[in-house]
Amino acid sequence: MVSGETKLRIPQHLGIIMDGNGRWAQKRGWPRVAGHKAGTENLRPVLRACVDFGIEILTVYAFSTENWGRPAEEVRGLLSLLERGLNREVPELHREGVRIRHVGRADNMPPNLQKMIAQAVELTRNNERIVLNVAFNYGGRAEIVQAVQRIMAAGIAPADVSEELLSQYLYTAGQPDPDLIIRTGGEMRLSNFLVWQAAYAEYYSTPTYWPDFDKAELERALVAYTARDRRFGLVKTS
Numbered sequence: 001m002v003s004g005e006t007k008l009r010i011p012q013h014l015g016i017i018m019d020g021n022g023r024w025a026q027k028r029g030w031p032r033v034a035g036h037k038a039g040t041e042n043l044r045p046v047l048r049a050c051v052d053f054g055i056e057i058l059t060v061y062a063f064s065t066e067n068w069g070r071p072a073e074e075v076r077g078l079l080s081l082l083e084r085g086l087n088r089e090v091p092e093l094h095r096e097g098v099r100i101r102h103v104g105r106a107d108n109m110p111p112n113l114q115k116m117i118a119q120a121v122e123l124t125r126n127n128e129r130i131v132l133n134v135a136f137n138y139g140g141r142a143e144i145v146q147a148v149q150r151i152m153a154a155g156i157a158p159a160d161v162s163e164e165l166l167s168q169y170l171y172t173a174g175q176p177d178p179d180l181i182i183r184t185g186g187e188m189r190l191s192n193f194l195v196w197q198a199a200y201a202e203y204y205s206t207p208t209y210w211p212d213f214d215k216a217e218l219e220r221a222l223v224a225y226t227a228r229d230r231r232f233g234l235v236k237t238s
Helices: 021-027 032-053 065-069 072-095 111-123 140-153 163-167 215-226
Strands: 013-017 057-064 098-103 130-138 180-183 202-205
Touching (some): 021 032, 032 057, 032 130, 057 065, 098 111
Parallel strands (some): 057 130, 098 130
């Protein structure tokens, strides 16, 4: 796919909106939760592909704050998949050097999930092969509101508030902003994902549903990213 003369530009931080699980399942006459299960199982190979390409940070959008409004059966299925995924995947991810970070609120999730997430984060905190940010119970606007509330609670004067300061109060504090956001499933919207951090990220949408997104699809996205002219609001000089 990449010519011998073309060298891929690799994003340091990649975000993926993992969309299309339900539609993937419905096309096969299966319940939506079967699509979410397939999507969960697809994370590991995509994570390995990111390592192969040299991506340092992967942030995946797994469950938004708005997803609580989905049918109760689907929400229960998603929570159950997260619990099973944590039990099954975390030990192997730890052995492979993956550092897991939770991006989102945990205080309003079931206590057993809060405990499992905290344990996964603590177990893998010193790993350095790749950082996996799991955005679960996450909303970009809520994240900014919470950051502002924490700044106010800290007694910081309005004149001292800057973009850099606010970034330090986000879930992704200490990490570079994403360079590339991929959305699977063909939609062309952010869906409240990293709305602050992704201000100057490049976007790539593919009609491929998340369960079918593989290393070849990732390479196509990286080829498109390589061709982008990133100016960050400036004018290109010759």
